[in-house]
Amino acid sequence: MELRQGRRVIVWPLDLVAEDSAGCAVSGMGAPTVGIEKLPRGDEMWAAVRALQGYVGRQADYIVIGEIGGGNSIAPLVAAAQAGLPVIDADPMGRAFPELQMDTFMIGGVKPYPFALHDAHGQTVVFDQVLDPFSAERLARAVTTAMGASAALALPWLTGEELRRTAISGTLSLALHMGRAIRHARREGVDPIDALLRVSGGKRLFHGKIVDVDRRTTGGFARGTVTLAGLDEDEGSECRVAIQNEFLVAWKEGKGGEEVLATTPDLITLLDEETGDPVGTEMLRYGLRLQILGIPAAAQLKTREALEVVGPRAFGYDLDFKPLSGNLGDPFFLAERKKSGEDLP
Amino acid sequence: MELRQGRRVIVWPLDLVAEDSAGCAVSGMGAPTVGIEKLPRGDEMWAAVRALQGYVGRQADYIVIGEIGGGNSIAPLVAAAQAGLPVIDADPMGRAFPELQMDTFMIGGVKPYPFALHDAHGQTVVFDQVLDPFSAERLARAVTTAMGASAALALPWLTGEELRRTAISGTLSLALHMGRAIRHARREGVDPIDALLRVSGGKRLFHGKIVDVDRRTTGGFARGTVTLAGLDEDEGSECRVAIQNEFLVAWKEGKGGEEVLATTPDLITLLDEETGDPVGTEMLRYGLRLQILGIPAAAQLKTREALEVVGPRAFGYDLDFKPLSGNLGDPFFLAERKKSGEDLP
Numbered sequence: 001m002e003l004r005q006g007r008r009v010i011v012w013p014l015d016l017v018a019e020d021s022a023g024c025a026v027s028g029m030g031a032p033t034v035g036i037e038k039l040p041r042g043d044e045m046w047a048a049v050r051a052l053q054g055y056v057g058r059q060a061d062y063i064v065i066g067e068i069g070g071g072n073s074i075a076p077l078v079a080a081a082q083a084g085l086p087v088i089d090a091d092p093m094g095r096a097f098p099e100l101q102m103d104t105f106m107i108g109g110v111k112p113y114p115f116a117l118h119d120a121h122g123q124t125v126v127f128d129q130v131l132d133p134f135s136a137e138r139l140a141r142a143v144t145t146a147m148g149a150s151a152a153l154a155l156p157w158l159t160g161e162e163l164r165r166t167a168i169s170g171t172l173s174l175a176l177h178m179g180r181a182i183r184h185a186r187r188e189g190v191d192p193i194d195a196l197l198r199v200s201g202g203k204r205l206f207h208g209k210i211v212d213v214d215r216r217t218t219g220g221f222a223r224g225t226v227t228l229a230g231l232d233e234d235e236g237s238e239c240r241v242a243i244q245n246e247f248l249v250a251w252k253e254g255k256g257g258e259e260v261l262a263t264t265p266d267l268i269t270l271l272d273e274e275t276g277d278p279v280g281t282e283m284l285r286y287g288l289r290l291q292i293l294g295i296p297a298a299a300q301l302k303t304r305e306a307l308e309v310v311g312p313r314a315f316g317y318d319l320d321f322k323p324l325s326g327n328l329g330d331p332f333f334l335a336e337r338k339k340s341g342e343d344l345p
Numbered sequence: 346m347e348l349r350q351g352r353r354v355i356v357w358p359l360d361l362v363a364e365d366s367a368g369c370a371v372s373g374m375g376a377p378t379v380g381i382e383k384l385p386r387g388d389e390m391w392a393a394v395r396a397l398q399g400y401v402g403r404q405a406d407y408i409v410i411g412e413i414g415g416g417n418s419i420a421p422l423v424a425a426a427q428a429g430l431p432v433i434d435a436d437p438m439g440r441a442f443p444e445l446q447m448d449t450f451m452i453g454g455v456k457p458y459p460f461a462l463h464d465a466h467g468q469t470v471v472f473d474q475v476l477d478p479f480s481a482e483r484l485a486r487a488v489t490t491a492m493g494a495s496a497a498l499a500l501p502w503l504t505g506e507e508l509r510r511t512a513i514s515g516t517l518s519l520a521l522h523m524g525r526a527i528r529h530a531r532r533e534g535v536d537p538i539d540a541l542l543r544v545s546g547g548k549r550l551f552h553g554k555i556v557d558v559d560r561r562t563t564g565g566f567a568r569g570t571v572t573l574a575g576l577d578e579d580e581g582s583e584c585r586v587a588i589q590n591e592f593l594v595a596w597k598e599g600k601g602g603e604e605v606l607a608t609t610p611d612l613i614t615l616l617d618e619e620t621g622d623p624v625g626t627e628m629l630r631y632g633l634r635l636q637i638l639g640i641p642a643a644a645q646l647k648t649r650e651a652l653e654v655v656g657p658r659a660f661g662y663d664l665d666f667k668p669l670s671g672n673l674g675d676p677f678f679l680a681e682r683k684k685s686g687e688d689l690p
Contacts, residue, residue: 121480123475123484125473126470127470129467131466139488139492142487143470
């Protein structure tokens with residue numbers, strides 16, 4: 001809609017950001033199960049940025065994607081178009097995570113305040129000072145829940161220096177290239193999932209059909225478990241995936257007992273076996289036939305400090321992180337990009 | 346402590362407030378059961394006012410007592426002393442109520458935003474815009490609960506014109522005179538409860554001993570019921586009082602069946618039968634011997650508009666308001682004050 005109105009999205013690579021500039025990250029906060037049912041007004045994110053600008057007393061120089069996963073990858077582009085500001089080709093997750101402290105800005109010590117929440121009714125709350133990122137999460141979650149489990153979040157306000165030091169570079173381009181690879185494969189009549197794996201560096205973890213979805217919207221989150229019965233090469237096995245807005249741990253149970261296939265922070269991605277379309281936690285339903293992929297996380301999420309915040313134990317699972325090989329961005333930037341000789345963005 | 350440090354509390358009568366001046370009301374938000382266990386830092390209220398001043402971009406001319414009941418009658422005086430601002434001899438309840446929309450400012454249409462919450466850890470949240478007083482309550486309650494069920498609230502920011510139009514005048518003086526009447530009676534060896542009734546215009550509702558306290562801290566409130574077995578003239582009867590931070594409805598059950606003794610917005614006050622000390626919902630325990638008094642509410646709380654917000658049905662009780670005779674302030678201002686020829690404050 002913004003594009004049809006003549007607005008344009010300008011994307012800047014991370015190394016174009018001046019160290020003494022400043023801007024803020026935006027994302028949607030709340031349960032995705034609610035997010036897809038509540039009609040957004042369309043300018044909530046930009047309104048959240050304006051509220052934060054008013055509080056810090058200056059204009060933002062750029063908009064940052066707060067989380068590249070799901071709808072949160074698109075809404076910041078809309079906000080940037082409305083604001084007439086560039087959006088940076090980077091984000092602090094290289095995936096989606098359910099809680100505020102779970103990003104490389106917070107892990108890297110960027111101040112978690114001030115920040116702003118804004119809802120579809122125009123209600124605006126500015127958090128002037130909080131103790132730490134966990135308190136930011138607790139307070140913001142409480143307000144989001146009271147707002148009906150869906151709000152636009154402008155957090156954090158950060159300098160160009162902080163952004164360049166902590167963000168995961170190139171994740172917007174990577175998402176675009178994943179999308180292009182899938183579209184291209186469909187046009188050519190080849191398997192879109194193979195194409196996606198080539199660009200992302202991921203691997204197939206399980207092939208199955210959903211036989212059970214146990215999902216509740218509680219405490220502002222969609223939580224639960226999805227269970228798949230194996231098909232083809234996975235016939236006779238079951239796969240369980242734990243959910244908190246995102247997919248966190250995948251286990252395979254078969255003749256040989258239980259095996260951990262992948263854990264957070266690596267990405268566990270569920271795709272429709274035919275179309276390659278992603279199936280988010282809010283779209284799960286009995287009978288869907290899926291491929292489960294594992295895609296390696298960005299290197300910044302695998303440090304000891306990061307794993308304390310985004311590893312399996314941070315979510316209450318008594319498991320060590322079992323890394324998939326590679327790092328998000330590596331295969332694309334090192335292989336695909338060189339191969340195509342293409343310039344980005 | 347503030348007085349010992351040489352600070353002074355300056356009290357202004359309501360009619361000294363200039364219509365074009367501005368200030369804000371302060372109170373503690375949260376469950377009193379928690380409030381008495383968490384040690385306050387001592388300057389939370391003044392910090393909440395400073396946060397709101399920063400947001401509206403001007404200094405307050407005065408501090409208003411957000412609720413004259415319990416600890417909330419003293420803390421605004423401390424904040425006023427710290428701020429070097431006068432406190433106004435008025436409040437918007439003439440008692441205590443558990444929710445934000447339940448005061449004559451909100452009933453009278455004063456804007457419920459911006460407002461600020463501040464906790465003992467220094468965390469500060471500014472509510473820039475909310476839909477209505479009920480939304481203010483819902484959002485602020487969520488934050489207060491996430492802050493540990495105790496926070497300082499600066500709400501609303503209001504002009505002198507709004508204050509003079511909506512506040513209940515003289516309630517700070519009335520509280521001081523109630524205290525003086527009780528102290529004087531104790532010194533003279535006469536019944537302090539009789540003295541209090543003379544100043545407040547209230548009446549005795551029940552005399553009994555607590556035989557059951559059913560109280561939970563839930564959703565940021567202390568809720569439940571206290572049951573008393575009658576003593577002396579009430580021997581053979583029971584009295585049940587419903588609680589949501591405050592005492593809301595008192596029923597008597599005896600030979601003649603069930604009878605409503607008093608309902609909100611009239612005050613239901615529990616006093617130690619010997620000392621006349623008030624017993625708040627957070628101090629209830631088995632075996633306490635109490636006099637239950639009914640004290641008529643201020644006239645502003647008995648209009649049709651007000652009863653929709655503070656009458657029994659607003660709290661979920663299928664009862665009509667059964668008013669006690671008189672209005673808060675009347676007996677004191679019309680009788681006691683004339684009699685003594687005393688000047689106030």
